[in-house]
Amino acid sequence: MKRLILMRHAKSSWDHPGMSDHERPLNARGIRSAKALGEWLKERNFTPDEILSSSSTRTRETFANLGSRGDVQWLDRLYHAAPEDMLRALMQATEHTVLMLGHNPGIAEFAQDVVEIAPDHPRFDDYPTGATLVAEFDIDDWSLLEMGTGRTLAFVVPRELTGD
Numbered sequence: 001m002k003r004l005i006l007m008r009h010a011k012s013s014w015d016h017p018g019m020s021d022h023e024r025p026l027n028a029r030g031i032r033s034a035k036a037l038g039e040w041l042k043e044r045n046f047t048p049d050e051i052l053s054s055s056s057t058r059t060r061e062t063f064a065n066l067g068s069r070g071d072v073q074w075l076d077r078l079y080h081a082a083p084e085d086m087l088r089a090l091m092q093a094t095e096h097t098v099l100m101l102g103h104n105p106g107i108a109e110f111a112q113d114v115v116e117i118a119p120d121h122p123r124f125d126d127y128p129t130g131a132t133l134v135a136e137f138d139i140d141d142w143s144l145l146e147m148g149t150g151r152t153l154a155f156v157v158p159r160e161l162t163g164d
Contacts, residue, residue, distance in 0.1 A: 003097040006133040008107050010034040012058040026061045033130040033158030034065030049095035054078040059101040083110040093142040113147045119155035130158035
């Protein structure tokens with residue numbers, strides 16, 4: 001069995017109009033959300049062994065505020081990646097539980113395509129900031145991953161954890 005934690009970055013700041021999109025940091029709500037998501041993951045024993053993340057500032061800060069550890073790969077190719085790019089990156093993973101951090105719209109599309117049955121949640125389709133899906137796959141190696149085969153274990157959005 002392999003486990004995927006698929007997380008969209010937490011809420012980012014728009015306070016710096018001249019800043020590039022890639023460099024935008026989290027805002028205060030995003031920091032609170034990332035910390036709450038980290039606690040949620042720990043409480044459920046969803047601990048990543050390997051992290052595949054977009055190289056953007058907001059994904060880096062989301063990971064930093066989760067309080068998780070693991071082998072991190074900051075991948076430029078995951079910055080606004082299409083689902084196919086996310087699949088290719090995941091198929092190269094080597095550890096049991098992989099946390100993948102990314103951006104919409106690709107991450108929402110990937111989440112919809114990777115699971116067999118989508119969670120019954122009103123926010124799953126639009127995958128808001130901080131949305132997190134945990135899914136399991138009956139495979140021994142990530143290179144064997146096929147779309148539509150994941151079994152949903154959990155799905156949460158930060159608002160459910162923080163009230164923000």
